[in-house]
Amino acid sequence: GPAAAETTTLRMTWYSDGNEGEVMADLLKRFHEQNKDIEIVLDQVPFKAINETLPVQLASGQGPDMARVVDMGGLSRFALDMRPFLKDPGYWETNFGPFLEWMRPAGDTKSIPGFMTQLTVTGPFVNKTLFEQAGVAMPGEKSTWEDWAKAAKQVADKVQAPFPLALDRSGHRFYALAVSQGTQVFGANGEPDVVDGGFKRAAQLVYDWHKSGVMSKELWGSVSGTAYRGANDEFKNAQVVMYLSGSWQISQFAKTVGDAFDWVAVPNPCGLGGCSSMPGGAGLVAFKTTQHPKEVARVMDYLASEPVLAEFYSRSLFVPGHLGLAKKGLDYPTASPEAAAALKVFTASAAQISPIAYRIQGYSNSRIVLNAVISRLGQAVSGETTLEDAYKRITADVAQQIAERNKK
Amino acid sequence: MATGALARLGQVAVLPVGVALRLLDPPMRWMQRMIGARRMAYVFLLPNFVFFGLFVFLPIGINVVFSVTGGTALFPSQRPYVGGDQFAYLFDCGSYLDPSSCREDHFWRGVANTAKFVVFQVTAMVLLSLVTALVLNMKIRGRGFFRAVYFFPVLLSPVVVALIWKWILQRDGLLNAAITTLGGQKILFFVDPGWAMFWAVFVSVWAHMGFYTLILLAGLQAIPADLYEAAEMDATPRWRVLLRITLPLLWPNMIVVIVLALIKGAQTFDEVFVLTGGGPGTATLMVVQYIYETAFSSQVQNFGLAAAASVVLGVVLFVLTLLQFAAARRKEV
Amino acid sequence: MRLSSMLGQRRNGPGRPLHWTDIAAYVYLALGVVLMFGPVLWLVLSSFKTQSALLEFPPSLLPFAQVEVTVSGQPQKLPLFRAKLPDGTVRELAQVRRIGLIAQMVDPADPSQQFRVAIDKREPVRRVALATENYSEPLQRFAFLRFLYNSVFVTVIATLITLLINSMAAYGLAVYQFPGKQAATLAVIGTLMIPVTIILVPVYLVVTELGLTNSLWAVILPGAATPTGVFLLRQYMLTLPKDLIEAARMDKASEWQIYWRIVMPLTLPALAVLAIFSIMWRWNEFLWPLAVLTKTEVYTLQIALNAFQGELQTQWHYLLAMTVVTLIPVALVFVFLQRFITTGIGSTGMK
Amino acid sequence: MAELKLTGARKSFGTIDVLHGIDLAVKDGEFVVFVGPSGCGKSTLLRVIAGLENVTSGEVHIDGERVTHLPASERGLAMVFQSYALYPHMSVRKNMAFALENMGLKPAQIEERVERAAAMLRLTDYLDRKPKALSGGQRQRVAIGRAIVRDPKIFLFDEPLSNLDAELRVATRKELAALHAKLGGTMIYVTHDQVEAMTLADRIVVLKAGRIEQIGTPLELYNHPSNAFVAGFIGSPRMNFLPAVVVSDDGMLRLTVGERDVALPRAPSGLAAGAAVTLGIRPEHIDVAPDTGMLTATVDLVERLGGETFIYASAPGLPQITLRQDGQSQFHRGDAVAIRFAADHLHIFDAAGAALARP
Amino acid sequence: MAELKLTGARKSFGTIDVLHGIDLAVKDGEFVVFVGPSGCGKSTLLRVIAGLENVTSGEVHIDGERVTHLPASERGLAMVFQSYALYPHMSVRKNMAFALENMGLKPAQIEERVERAAAMLRLTDYLDRKPKALSGGQRQRVAIGRAIVRDPKIFLFDEPLSNLDAELRVATRKELAALHAKLGGTMIYVTHDQVEAMTLADRIVVLKAGRIEQIGTPLELYNHPSNAFVAGFIGSPRMNFLPAVVVSDDGMLRLTVGERDVALPRAPSGLAAGAAVTLGIRPEHIDVAPDTGMLTATVDLVERLGGETFIYASAPGLPQITLRQDGQSQFHRGDAVAIRFAADHLHIFDAAGAALARP
Numbered sequence A: 001g002p003a004a005a006e007t008t009t010l011r012m013t014w015y016s017d018g019n020e021g022e023v024m025a026d027l028l029k030r031f032h033e034q035n036k037d038i039e040i041v042l043d044q045v046p047f048k049a050i051n052e053t054l055p056v057q058l059a060s061g062q063g064p065d066m067a068r069v070v071d072m073g074g075l076s077r078f079a080l081d082m083r084p085f086l087k088d089p090g091y092w093e094t095n096f097g098p099f100l101e102w103m104r105p106a107g108d109t110k111s112i113p114g115f116m117t118q119l120t121v122t123g124p125f126v127n128k129t130l131f132e133q134a135g136v137a138m139p140g141e142k143s144t145w146e147d148w149a150k151a152a153k154q155v156a157d158k159v160q161a162p163f164p165l166a167l168d169r170s171g172h173r174f175y176a177l178a179v180s181q182g183t184q185v186f187g188a189n190g191e192p193d194v195v196d197g198g199f200k201r202a203a204q205l206v207y208d209w210h211k212s213g214v215m216s217k218e219l220w221g222s223v224s225g226t227a228y229r230g231a232n233d234e235f236k237n238a239q240v241v242m243y244l245s246g247s248w249q250i251s252q253f254a255k256t257v258g259d260a261f262d263w264v265a266v267p268n269p270c271g272l273g274g275c276s277s278m279p280g281g282a283g284l285v286a287f288k289t290t291q292h293p294k295e296v297a298r299v300m301d302y303l304a305s306e307p308v309l310a311e312f313y314s315r316s317l318f319v320p321g322h323l324g325l326a327k328k329g330l331d332y333p334t335a336s337p338e339a340a341a342a343l344k345v346f347t348a349s350a351a352q353i354s355p356i357a358y359r360i361q362g363y364s365n366s367r368i369v370l371n372a373v374i375s376r377l378g379q380a381v382s383g384e385t386t387l388e389d390a391y392k393r394i395t396a397d398v399a400q401q402i403a404e405r406n407k408k
Numbered sequence B: 001m002a003t004g005a006l007a008r009l010g011q012v013a014v015l016p017v018g019v020a021l022r023l024l025d026p027p028m029r030w031m032q033r034m035i036g037a038r039r040m041a042y043v044f045l046l047p048n049f050v051f052f053g054l055f056v057f058l059p060i061g062i063n064v065v066f067s068v069t070g071g072t073a074l075f076p077s078q079r080p081y082v083g084g085d086q087f088a089y090l091f092d093c094g095s096y097l098d099p100s101s102c103r104e105d106h107f108w109r110g111v112a113n114t115a116k117f118v119v120f121q122v123t124a125m126v127l128l129s130l131v132t133a134l135v136l137n138m139k140i141r142g143r144g145f146f147r148a149v150y151f152f153p154v155l156l157s158p159v160v161v162a163l164i165w166k167w168i169l170q171r172d173g174l175l176n177a178a179i180t181t182l183g184g185q186k187i188l189f190f191v192d193p194g195w196a197m198f199w200a201v202f203v204s205v206w207a208h209m210g211f212y213t214l215i216l217l218a219g220l221q222a223i224p225a226d227l228y229e230a231a232e233m234d235a236t237p238r239w240r241v242l243l244r245i246t247l248p249l250l251w252p253n254m255i256v257v258i259v260l261a262l263i264k265g266a267q268t269f270d271e272v273f274v275l276t277g278g279g280p281g282t283a284t285l286m287v288v289q290y291i292y293e294t295a296f297s298s299q300v301q302n303f304g305l306a307a308a309a310s311v312v313l314g315v316v317l318f319v320l321t322l323l324q325f326a327a328a329r330r331k332e333v
Numbered sequence C: 001m002r003l004s005s006m007l008g009q010r011r012n013g014p015g016r017p018l019h020w021t022d023i024a025a026y027v028y029l030a031l032g033v034v035l036m037f038g039p040v041l042w043l044v045l046s047s048f049k050t051q052s053a054l055l056e057f058p059p060s061l062l063p064f065a066q067v068e069v070t071v072s073g074q075p076q077k078l079p080l081f082r083a084k085l086p087d088g089t090v091r092e093l094a095q096v097r098r099i100g101l102i103a104q105m106v107d108p109a110d111p112s113q114q115f116r117v118a119i120d121k122r123e124p125v126r127r128v129a130l131a132t133e134n135y136s137e138p139l140q141r142f143a144f145l146r147f148l149y150n151s152v153f154v155t156v157i158a159t160l161i162t163l164l165i166n167s168m169a170a171y172g173l174a175v176y177q178f179p180g181k182q183a184a185t186l187a188v189i190g191t192l193m194i195p196v197t198i199i200l201v202p203v204y205l206v207v208t209e210l211g212l213t214n215s216l217w218a219v220i221l222p223g224a225a226t227p228t229g230v231f232l233l234r235q236y237m238l239t240l241p242k243d244l245i246e247a248a249r250m251d252k253a254s255e256w257q258i259y260w261r262i263v264m265p266l267t268l269p270a271l272a273v274l275a276i277f278s279i280m281w282r283w284n285e286f287l288w289p290l291a292v293l294t295k296t297e298v299y300t301l302q303i304a305l306n307a308f309q310g311e312l313q314t315q316w317h318y319l320l321a322m323t324v325v326t327l328i329p330v331a332l333v334f335v336f337l338q339r340f341i342t343t344g345i346g347s348t349g350m351k
Numbered sequence D, E: 001m002a003e004l005k006l007t008g009a010r011k012s013f014g015t016i017d018v019l020h021g022i023d024l025a026v027k028d029g030e031f032v033v034f035v036g037p038s039g040c041g042k043s044t045l046l047r048v049i050a051g052l053e054n055v056t057s058g059e060v061h062i063d064g065e066r067v068t069h070l071p072a073s074e075r076g077l078a079m080v081f082q083s084y085a086l087y088p089h090m091s092v093r094k095n096m097a098f099a100l101e102n103m104g105l106k107p108a109q110i111e112e113r114v115e116r117a118a119a120m121l122r123l124t125d126y127l128d129r130k131p132k133a134l135s136g137g138q139r140q141r142v143a144i145g146r147a148i149v150r151d152p153k154i155f156l157f158d159e160p161l162s163n164l165d166a167e168l169r170v171a172t173r174k175e176l177a178a179l180h181a182k183l184g185g186t187m188i189y190v191t192h193d194q195v196e197a198m199t200l201a202d203r204i205v206v207l208k209a210g211r212i213e214q215i216g217t218p219l220e221l222y223n224h225p226s227n228a229f230v231a232g233f234i235g236s237p238r239m240n241f242l243p244a245v246v247v248s249d250d251g252m253l254r255l256t257v258g259e260r261d262v263a264l265p266r267a268p269s270g271l272a273a274g275a276a277v278t279l280g281i282r283p284e285h286i287d288v289a290p291d292t293g294m295l296t297a298t299v300d301l302v303e304r305l306g307g308e309t310f311i312y313a314s315a316p317g318l319p320q321i322t323l324r325q326d327g328q329s330q331f332h333r334g335d336a337v338a339i340r341f342a343a344d345h346l347h348i349f350d351a352a353g354a355a356l357a358r359p
């Protein structure tokens, strides 16, 4: 009918780890009820599509109007600067300020392409019950990585857990360790200088832990390249004493571990470089290729508004990527006591993330670095190469890929 | 019976196709009169080759263009020409026998792994699907059921296949449970390069064997029954019937199986990737995984390098297949 | 069964002793059931497990759930355990709560009786329970029928086109001698070398230029001409007796008629193989649709169901249940088509 | 060399009954020929004997041993298939050598046997060709060769000579006879060729629709067919059958054939006056007798084969009559011909077709 | 109905030359039979005519039109294949109807034609079976049926009756003759059967190793074979060939045959004394003459076919001699038999095998 002719249909590509797709669908429905002239279709896809085919689609002009993306830096060249269309760009600057940089193309300090649907913070989960069973005391706040490793190994030996310490096989998690060991990542000229002293300390730790059995080769040693490998299943089955992962695990652990044992999130362990965790997350970004930037901005304005966003975070059990909400603290009415406690720990460590960690996350070629690191360290851990060799190749990989990217 | 109803349903479904094919007859007859019966071959080939042209040959061409350009732009026209740089980069090796001496060692490890994988996989695939086809061709009770049993894995998507086996093979999976009840030690299959390769081969054979079995089964059915009767009159022992009658007459189908298994084997990617992730280290990293990751998974979608690698792969496979045909032709009936 | 029956013959006499190869064959088949079908069966069973049970080590064969009992005086149902008491007796107790290593338990029959049990001294009481919500929830949430329709449309149309044009090409290559035949055969074989994964981007560019993105035809057309099919059919057609084709020519059949009235029916077993192959491949195809279909209304089942795979988590319970659902139609089709493979009508019209 | 016994052998394909209880005993070294109309079950019977088809019921014994359920490969028989069933991927030599290799013979022995059989069948020049490069007759010879290189207990031949030319057929037939004489092997042979049946057979088995009609030596069947079917089937051209009525007259019997009465020297027993019978007379037993002819018929068709002539003539009220004359007859279409039946060679069949005993 | 002309038709398969320049003209409505030893190229020649094989060189004309390169489907001929080549997936009815459908006939017409052909070939009961459920003879009849339902310009038959039983063969042969008489279609027919060749043919073409040896009416070939090959090939059992030497003696010519001299009434021209020739005499032209016998031979083998008997006898220094007797001869193996040749029917061939004109 004629009414339909006036309706603008926008498309939002979305992936889900948990229930956030449902929550977003709810919110969008609500938006449509209030704004009959805009309809948003939520195209739910596997994460693979976001990471691998969305860039191609965007490059060929076939992309959606908005998408929830992880590689914000990589896609920043397609991002829409919504400033002209937003009701109050200031609100965005205030509340999303540090994260907006992650979405901006290099050199751009002003544009507003989207907001964070979720801030992820890396951090360790501990199986408290195992500690109790082993009768080993949990290291306290500000303990070092080495302390934790020792304690976890003790516990594991007592209770026969095969995984004393588990780190997700992921560049992000490794960098949580590396930053705490004092890596600087960037050289004086601002270009990446990945393999520095801090980095080597962290790499050596991981390498040694695998040698001494603190870490099992099953995570780092059993897949190749940039493949992600987590230890959620093992943690759920009480085989992991300490598990360095991140905030996104909370809702799942709440569901799958249930009453089987007590688990807690603890603050990040420390090293020479401090106790920072690595930030990360996914942002909802608008794209230049849209035919309806105005309408897109209206939708984004709605979704980014404080009450809506608060509802979104709290229903999906996400650490807020909104400074105002983070400061206020969020209620998670659907969360179990353990989950709520863990969320609190993570929200707190979010506030203490070091600038270097932010810089890595915001660097538009960050994935090049992270991928090279994880791929090469993985080879070293599995015994395929030496650490020295890995260092050389990391440097070479990063240089080569950046050069390729800069070819015009 | 339900199958009867199904069969009827199938016939009904095929009917319009039959009508359509019949309607095509007058124009085709006219065509035949215009160009002669022999040249009708071109008419028969045309549709397929139009599709090939559009969706295979043209893309291969684009791929070649990709392989001599660099950068991250998608449209070939926007990509800077780099000549043979991509190839030079790929082939920058201290020694081709030692992948770790290469600049792009992952590519060479992928090549080596794939070669190893293909040798084992094709051998196992051909032997097992042959045995299975022979057994399933016997007149046995419940033949249809057994055929389905052997075929079902083919219906599963690679992700699901890999997943099932990952569950079975993990530290506390079914297999280790079985081993420990038998008094053995748990084996970490995905940490040991040898085991990882073994299971990669195993799972890929498991998943695709049904398809090849089916091809051979169809081939077995095409062998005239009276030849077996003649062989039986000649008091031929079973193994000789197999070696001297069945296998030679099945040879054309065996060629299909060997060629397809080889090519598909060399192209293996997703199920091995989901199963082992290419590890441990890079022990089961396949060339196609390398190519795919280079083009898609890395942040820099390096289409140029990926295209160069794929051109190399394609050429190698093509040469291999031609060699096979040359060898096979001599044996053909 | 004797030799000839082993090799596809039609006799099966009563009262014959089994040859050792028969026994070997049955052993092999039994092994097949375990090895080939066991995992599939396990997949089906697993699809009825709860998210938590799915991740459990060591995995159980059947979907179990812990028994919960209502105990008077307790607001919620309590999980039931089999607990070993300090005096050595084993009793079924309901757990009220767990604190650290100690569980506080009651006898469900007599709630006044309370026990403190170390957590490693108790075992959950479980029974088989099907987590049907794995099916019902996504089915409700999904535009399931829409996706099903898309998948069926793609599969059926693509398979028909594939069968038609591939068999035409195979016929052309198998029956005729013509200039360029070698080249055409080589082209087919050469095409075989190229996995879609490798030329994904170029094909994507072509499809985009043709304006096909987000149309089901973008999924159907690029794979319609499969070298596998041409190759398979051609090899099969080469075994047909030449006399049959000549007889048809004498009968004034046009080349087209020879193709569809004589050769096609006789190639039925190979066509069935190709049909199964095409159906299964189209039905399960994932990577390519993912690239060219971005709108929900054109999603195929595979895209939709893989949406349960996130960056860091995968909702296996849904994924498995939906996998089983998508498996059913192809399984049925296979059961139907496999009969044609075994019709074996090769050359029985000959002397 | 072996005996063969079939008792009550039945065979059905699904609902189609092809053999209805065959009882047959073949003596050691005997040459038995199966004849019968197309589709009567000859090949099926042969296949049952071979073990390629299982009987639906009944028993098969070879050399006193029950082989009903023994597979073909263990019965030790050799067979020439109607469809030849040559191994298409093997050369002629390999085709013939195959069974010998199975028997574990030495290469030199195999070579020698194959060469001998090939020479006999004039296949020496084709030994290295594949079957598809052979003519129909050549293929058939290979099939025969494949059977005779072996030394089977029983030879089974399914129309082995049907595609050979006359000369080769006679030669091969004589070779088979010689082979039989020499080896003394039991042979069972299906043919459509009268000459083959009559000359090769020790005994002929006449089949009709899955039942045995008569078993006997060739001349027994020719001279004393036990029913009209056998009488018509044995002898070429086939016997003339004329409807007749018994006229009881004086001491002798007279039969009314068409317009004429035929006197029978002595009457078959048990014939009442007025009974309808069939008179059978072979073409070679009808003479052209301008003076003493019993009937006058008009010539419909004359077939001159050179050495003999067949004349097809019709008389009012009678079916067409075939007669045979030596040499190249001078009769032409439309001529009147007076014919007489050699009374000694008359056959009389009752209404059901059974032969009535001639005194 | 059509004429056919072949000029210089050659055919090679790779390096094997199968036809060496065939010149042949078949008149409209003529019935031509090809005979020749197995492998001589009969089927190949038929396929060349059909258009299924392209000649290597030479021309084919049908009705004056050059069709050398016209495909089979456009020549309008019908063929019965030696291998039958029935469509295995079609019922008998469909097999026969296929060509008619291709010709665009109406279903009712098709039905009627098929039914008629089926009735003629006694296939009515099998119309709905698939070929694999038919016996060899039944299949062959279907193949014939498939050709005759059409109304082709020329019929090509490749041994169409070889698998039929005697009765059916005679019946079908007569049907074919009737069909030919009725339709007047040009027919080309390959056979091994003497009777078929002699009775059906207007003209017989005798082939040998890809060359035409003689073309003529059946009796021409029988009575006046132009060479020893044709003489031996036509007539069954084959002609006896005896080596002889010309003895010039008084006014007549005498030939030394074995130990005896045979006087020739009038000598063939151009025979010098001492020349080696071959004497040909057919078995039916040798009489047993206890008193006037020219030779005495010993009986080796007696074949009694019922209506006639073949005696194989040998005399010292001569090849085995075949003679034919009416009825069931009383001779037995080892008997001495005095024989004489009917001098009128003697054939004389020179050393190269060419027949010498008899005066």
Ligand SMILES: Nc1ncnc2c1ncn2[C@@H]1O[C@H](COP(=O)(O)OP(=O)(O)OP(=O)(O)O)[C@@H](O)[C@H]1O
Pocket (backbone or CB within 6 Å): D132, D133, D134, D135, D136, D137, D138, D163, D165, E013, E016, E018, E036, E037, E038, E039, E040, E041, E042, E043, E044, E045, E082
């Ligand atoms: N495809 C072929 N390749 C090579 N030689 C062939 C081929 N087909 C036939 N021949 C040879 O050509 C010759 C003639 O074959 P053809 O089939 O014409 O013989 P024929 O006279 O029909 O014999 P028959 O009476 O046995 O059927 C034979 O020697 C045969 O071996």
Ligand SMILES: Nc1ncnc2c1ncn2[C@@H]1O[C@H](COP(=O)(O)OP(=O)(O)OP(=O)(O)O)[C@@H](O)[C@H]1O
Pocket (backbone or CB within 6 Å): D013, D016, D018, D036, D037, D038, D039, D040, D041, D042, D043, D044, D045, D082, E132, E133, E134, E135, E136, E137, E138, E163, E165
């Ligand atoms: N597999 C089968 N299924 C059904 N009927 C069959 C099958 N094989 C043969 N028959 C039928 O059985 C009957 C006997 O067949 P068989 O082949 O024994 O005949 P035959 O006497 O050898 O005939 P011919 O002389 O024509 O070769 C025929 O009517 C045939 O149609």
Ligand SMILES: [Mg+2]
Pocket (backbone or CB within 6 Å): D042, D043, D044, D082, D158, E135, E136, E137
């Ligand atoms: Mg038969």
Ligand SMILES: [Mg+2]
Pocket (backbone or CB within 6 Å): D135, D136, D137, E042, E043, E044, E082, E158
């Ligand atoms: Mg022939």
